[in-house]
């Protein structure tokens with residue numbers, strides 16, 4: 001039982017594109033409730049790693065387990081989303097013409113097929129959840145606003161809120177604070193710290209001050225494998241890490 005006590009477990013995963021090894025024997029362990037930051041230079045394989053976890057890309061070799069029993073390589077991309085792995089891409093994708101509230105409501109429907117477009121038809125539990133998420137993403141006073149009128153940061157939070165409506169166990173976030181103001185970045189740090197524990201998070205980021213604010217363990221990817229892992233201070237002091245960041 002290799003994956004015991006882990007929410008996500010990758011072992012020696014490899015994938016090649018036209019003979020080029022984008023991911024090269026990558027092993028990774030994420031504990032339940034952990035907030036893991038992933039950094040690494042461009043082309044390190046960060047996006048490809050996320051694609052593998054979510055079933056968008058199939059590895060050529062290795063193992064990917066969710067919890068101790070679920071072999072993700074046996075599941076489709078849609079099934080993996082349904083298992084409780086949510087992914088947020090860098091650009092916000094909210095429904096601009098719909099209100100904040102409607103966006104969250106809509107998020108309830110898939111992939112679990114909870115059919116209800118109307119507030120009064122939401123169950124008490126769903127209503128509570130929606131209110132909770134609105135508070136978490138700090139948009140309670142904006143619930144009737146069309147999403148298109150929100151700031152960039154608010155749209156990012158709304159999309160995170162849409163993922164939270166599905167009560168994911170694991171959230172994958174790609175550069176969540178890119179383009180945010182300092183104040184929005186700080187609020188995002190608070191949001192992530194409040195999600196930690198209840199959810200596991202994997203955050204790919206370049207913003208080192210944001211990482212310093214939220215991180216426990218930082219994993220440095222390079223050439224498709226783990227180059228270093230530890231606290232931010234530890235990896236930043238690592239000669240190999242300094243080399244890949246400065247030596248290019």
Ligand code: ADP
Nearest residue numbers: 017018022040041042043044045046047048049
């Ligand atoms: P990162 O997100 O860390 O910048 P990527 O995962 O996007 O890195 O890319 C890793 C390497 O794999 C890069 O060299 C990239 O060009 C290559 N790559 C990624 N996806 C594909 C693909 N679909 N076809 C060919 N090469 C790819």
